[in-house]
Amino acid sequence: MLSLQGNIQVFCRIRPSSIKEIQNGANNVVESLSETELGCFDSRTNKWKSFAFDRVWGQDQGQQSIFQDVEPIALSVVDGFNACIFAYGQTGSGKTYTMEGVAENNQRGISYRTIQKVFHLLTLKQQQEKTNSILFKSQEEREEAPANFVYSVEIGMLEIYNDECYDLLGSSGASLEEKRKEAQKAGGKSSLDIRRSKEGRIEVPNLTKEKVDSIDDVFTLLGKGNKNRATASTSLNETSSRSHMVLWVDITSGFEGQDGNKGTLFLVDLAGSERVKKSEVAGDHMKEAGHINKSLSALGNVMEALDRKSSHIPYRDSKLTYLLQDSLGGNSRTMMIVAVTPVDIAYDESIHALLFATRVRRINIGAAQRNVSSKNMEETVKALTDEMKTLTRQKQKTDSQLNILKKDNTRIQDKLSGLNANRKSQASDNKTLEVLRKNNNEMAKRWEKEKNAREEAVEELEKSRKEMGKLQKNVKSLSREQESIQQKLVEKERLLEKRTTELRTAKEASSAANLRARKAQVLGSRARPSSNGTTTTRRTPSKITGSSSIATTSSASATSATSTVATEEIGEIRTQVLTLLEKYDTSKVNRIDIIMEKFKGKEHLLLEKMTQRYESDGGDSAGADESGMTRSELAAKRHADRMRKLRENKT
Structure with a gap:
């Protein structure tokens, strides 16, 4: 309260x-x-x-x-x-x-x-x-x-x-x-x-x-x-x-x-x-x-x-x-x-x-006092006396109740005696209790063993943690070395890529030189006009005779003359092929260098094939003229057209 x-x-x-x-x-x-x-x-x-x-x-x-x-x-x-x-x-x-x-x-x-x-x-x-x-x-x-x-x-x-x-x-x-x-x-x-x-x-x-x-x-x-x-x-x-x-x-x-x-x-x-x-x-x-x-x-x-x-x-x-x-x-x-x-x-x-x-x-006002009003001291004493009498009567009643409680206590003591007799029959329960105590002791010993094993496991775990810490340090060191090696590898790959590009450029230049040499040979073997106005065609035999040295000399001189033109022409062909790929097949754009290397010396043939594949619906009149030719005739005709264009460009 x-x-x-x-x-x-x-x-x-x-x-x-x-x-x-x-x-x-x-x-x-x-x-x-x-x-x-x-x-x-x-x-x-x-x-x-x-x-x-x-x-x-x-x-x-x-x-x-x-x-x-x-x-x-x-x-x-x-x-x-x-x-x-x-x-x-x-x-x-x-x-x-x-x-x-x-x-x-x-x-x-x-x-x-x-x-x-x-x-x-x-x-x-x-x-x-x-x-x-x-x-x-x-x-x-x-x-x-x-x-x-x-x-x-x-x-x-x-x-x-x-x-x-x-x-x-x-x-x-x-x-x-x-x-x-x-x-x-x-x-x-x-x-x-x-x-x-x-x-x-x-x-x-x-x-x-x-x-x-x-x-x-x-x-x-x-x-x-x-x-x-x-x-x-x-x-x-x-x-x-x-x-x-x-x-x-x-x-x-x-x-x-x-x-x-x-x-x-x-x-x-x-x-x-x-x-x-x-x-x-x-x-x-x-x-x-x-x-x-x-x-x-x-x-x-x-x-x-x-x-x-x-x-x-x-x-x-x-x-x-x-x-x-x-x-x-x-x-x-x-x-x-x-x-x-x-x-x-x-x-x-x-x-x-x-x-x-x-x-x-925080204020303490003190304990409150009960208000009791009395006319005089005698009335107060009388009231207290009456209260004492009442308490005396209550004491007497309490004493009688105490006697009753004593009798009840005696009866309860008798019952307790009977309970003591029954307690002797509980000896078997005590034996059972003793067995339970033994079991409890065994369980305590088992628990002690498990406790020791657990402590050993904790020690092993602590050792494992320390070893794991060392391994983690080694892993970090190896990771740093791996990063360093990876960085060096990236630098090597860049250098390799640079050398590959230079090699490809050299190959393209060599291919262009070979192409120009072949063109020079073709130009040297072309038919020359006779005195009667007819054209005589002169083919180069598979085995070169004494006149081949003259052709070779003229071819070498033609090669140096047309080297610049051939290089520019290969560059133009590569640009046209790249344009076609970007327009029709973007997946091969990154392979342009590989494609040009594959058709090295055959750049014009590559451009023709790419043009026929992606823009074959364009030349209807040309297709009508070439419909009756065989494949070899068609190829010869196209080669003659290319050579004519080369001469026109040269002149």
């Missing part, structure tokens, strides 16, 4: 993001980290700040689960302690919803649920006293016992508006508004006073307090008081509370004819702290905001003085702090609920509220 003595207990609630905030693209920067810790993310510095409290309620916590953590304070009020629960936070952070809630879907707040729990406990205690009187007391004890258990609950509501106190239950809304205006004009003369009674307790004379008999009566009074409360619409909250509201609950319980316990419960919904620039208030609302911030500042000064354990606590700086003096200064169980807005636009206000709550949590 939650302990509420000593330090002020501080709980924190993070409200969910509103629909408007989600539509505006606001980011959540406050998150619950655990049941006692939350974190705030500062997007300007990209850092998190964490805060620890007695309890942190996340966005998914409902009203019922929150009240379960607050419920123990209701128990303490019924037992005669003073208690105070107050909500603190920025405007629109969910303070009023936490304290009061709404009626729809059973979303009542702490105030409603606490008073409902008080009624439940008092009714239950009253029923228990009646039941105990009937079941556990004799006729003589009933006559000597106190009368029936009775209780009384009174409700008062007041607000502190512009640092003045107003009764929310004593007037209608219209007359209360008039009283506020009159109080402002008269300097606060028509507002309620706060005084300290002869007994040293804070009181508010002329405050309307109505007795309630059920939770329905409480709902009615709270509805009336909330209607009279001052609210206004700001840019931060459509129904912003413009005053501090205090729900005052006096609970008296005891037996008829005796002075009983009296507990007082304060349920405080503080007005929200706000920045005038953000809330966009003006006129009277700006004045209200000034008084709100002033009273909250006074509350902060009181908390700071309590934290420092200062000799002077400035309770009188504000009506709010003066009214809550008993709750803040001792003799009360006090709980603070700090409400936080999760979105980034309210980051600075949330940090301010959390820092304030952290400071409050």
Whole structure:
């Protein structure tokens, strides 16, 4: 159960993001980290700040689960302690919803649920006293016992508006508004006073307090008081509370004819702290905001003085702090609920509220004292004497019950004797246990062997790892050598390619020279015109006779004369073949050098074949003339055409 003595207990609630905030693209920067810790993310510095409290309620916590953590304070009020629960936070952070809630879907707040729990406990205690009187007391004890258990609950509501106190239950809304205006004009003369009674307790004379008999009566009074409360619409909250509201609950319980316990419960919904620039208030609302911030500042000064354990606590700086003096200064169980807005636009206000709550949590107000009212010392002694008599009777009943328990103990001892006899029959079980122990020892030895084997395997693995490391180093060294050899091989291949190109060029030049030599031989053996105008054809025999030396001499001279022309002609043929391949068969373009080497000395024949293969549909008239020739005749004709072209080019 939650302990509420000593330090002020501080709980924190993070409200969910509103629909408007989600539509505006606001980011959540406050998150619950655990049941006692939350974190705030500062997007300007990209850092998190964490805060620890007695309890942190996340966005998914409902009203019922929150009240379960607050419920123990209701128990303490019924037992005669003073208690105070107050909500603190920025405007629109969910303070009023936490304290009061709404009626729809059973979303009542702490105030409603606490008073409902008080009624439940008092009714239950009253029923228990009646039941105990009937079941556990004799006729003589009933006559000597106190009368029936009775209780009384009174409700008062007041607000502190512009640092003045107003009764929310004593007037209608219209007359209360008039009283506020009159109080402002008269300097606060028509507002309620706060005084300290002869007994040293804070009181508010002329405050309307109505007795309630059920939770329905409480709902009615709270509805009336909330209607009279001052609210206004700001840019931060459509129904912003413009005053501090205090729900005052006096609970008296005891037996008829005796002075009983009296507990007082304060349920405080503080007005929200706000920045005038953000809330966009003006006129009277700006004045209200000034008084709100002033009273909250006074509350902060009181908390700071309590934290420092200062000799002077400035309770009188504000009506709010003066009214809550008993709750803040001792003799009360006090709980603070700090409400936080999760979105980034309210980051600075949330940090301010959390820092304030952290400071409050450090304050130690001492242990609360139970309120027991007695007319004089004799009545107190009489009450204690009656209680001692009651305890004596209970002792006698306890002694009789102890005798019964002793008899039961004797009977149980007899049963234990029988069990001891049965224990002897469990010798066989002990033997079985011994066998199991032996098996266990064998398994332990086996496990030890396996452990040693495992350790050896680990050592072997470590050796293998070291050898693997050496191999990896060798592999890296070999890789570097391979790269070096590969680089040298690439250089050799480039050199080989260069030499191959030079060899091919030399072969082409040699081939061209041979071709020119053959052409020179052909030109030397051509028919020469006779004196009668006819042409005599002279063929070179397969075996060269004496005239062949003359032909050879003339051929050599012709070779040197036509070398330049033949080289250019081979270059032109190669260009034409390459053009045909690029146009019709690109896959053979890279093999042009191989093809020219294959047809070395037959370049014209290569060009004819390539032309016939890829452009055979071009010469229809030539094809018609050559259709009746044999293959050898066609070749001779084409050779004659080529030689004619050579002569024309030469001339």
